[in-house]
Amino acid sequence: MTKIFGHRGAAGTCPENTMPSFKAAIESGADGIELDVHLSKDGVPVVIHDESVDRTTNGKGFVKDLTFSQLKNLDASYLFPEYSGKAFIPSLEEVLAWSSSSDFLLNIELKNDRIPYQDLEEKVIQQIFTYKLQNRVILSSFNHESLMLCHRISSELETAALLSERLFEPWNYAKTLSARAIHPVHYAADPHVIFHSQANGIQVRPFTVNDEQTMQFLFKAECAGFFTDYPEKALSLKKK
Template sequence: MTKIFAHRGASGHFPENTMLAFEKAIEAGADGIELDVQLTKDGRIVVIHDEKLNRTTTAAGFVKDTAYDVIRSATASANRKEEYGDVKVPLLSDVLSWAEKADFLINIELKNSVFRYEGMEEKVLEQIKRFGIEERIILSSFNHESLALCSRLAPEIERAVLTLDVLYKPEQYVNAIPASGYHPKLHTPAVTDEIIENLKAGHIAFRPFTVNHADDMKWMIEAGAEGIFTDFPEKAVSIAHNEDTLC
């Protein structure tokens, strides 16, 4: 059965990459959550998508140039504070501490394709091992050199290639890193039924992003995608369960 990953949590309805969005995603029945990590000026691992704080928080400037205490004092619901209250930008350790007692998957995207964030891989891996949840983690990145480094540092933790591009024989490319997952953007030439079949034949986990429309969810489930990333996990869970019942 296709696994449902909540993209930045249940971000279609709640502030993205916050504990609130993650908790609501699991309450909705998602099989896992997806989150993004970057490093602050003082080397803390924070969960945030953009390189700048401006869009999703009440702070401003680059994450890499801002100390964690400043980020922690900001509100992560940006201009929706009246609706959601003073939610915070979590640390990766906050999410993993919460997840440690549960049983869902966590896709950690290393946001290091714009800024390199030296030492990010080691810091993230240390946190994962600290909580002892290696078998529930998928590391993904658009920086494929970073994935190769993760392979050398922690070969036991799953890795997945993120891409906006069309890769020639992606199953061979993924194996060369090596990784075992392929996460392309939906509705690009990188996603066709033929490519999906080739990946499945090569035992590569195909999980596209961001799958928000019901017809696309049904397509990916029927095509046998190992997982999908969606902003609306409650919708995807309902469709996945109905498709499973019909089969």
């Protein structure tokens, strides 16, 4: 059964990577949520997509140059003014604490492909185990060295290689990383890739799938899952 993950929550209808967005995705019936993690200046894992706060908040500067106290006071109601004063940058711990009382899946993307945050992997994994979420979390990254480090820290956790382009036999490449899944850009997930990857024990979950035609194709192909900004739309199609 194809799993539906709310990309940055329900980013099509709520401010991305905020608690209102995550809650909306789960309330819509999504199987899981996807979120992005950086480290603040004082070493706190925080949930935001970009390396800087400029696009999604009323602040300026790089996440790595701002303390968690400074970050959490920013308004993150980007594109959705009705959420002003209600949407903020959460810590990873806040999201995990909220998640721990439910049973949905969490895809945590480590955003360390541009800035090499020191000890990001250790800190994230420690929090996952603190909240006993190791069986419900997938760690993904475009930084595949980071995924190898995650596997060395804990082979119990599922890792997934993010792929921004087509690869030859990506299921074999994933195995060299000890990854259990690939998360390719949606146009690189053709029937051949989906079938052979999953036949070789490698789950396929494309990103970011927002059009109905691609959603229907992935349901028909029995793809393991996909990430969408519109989980409610995906759920409606899935029921049909």
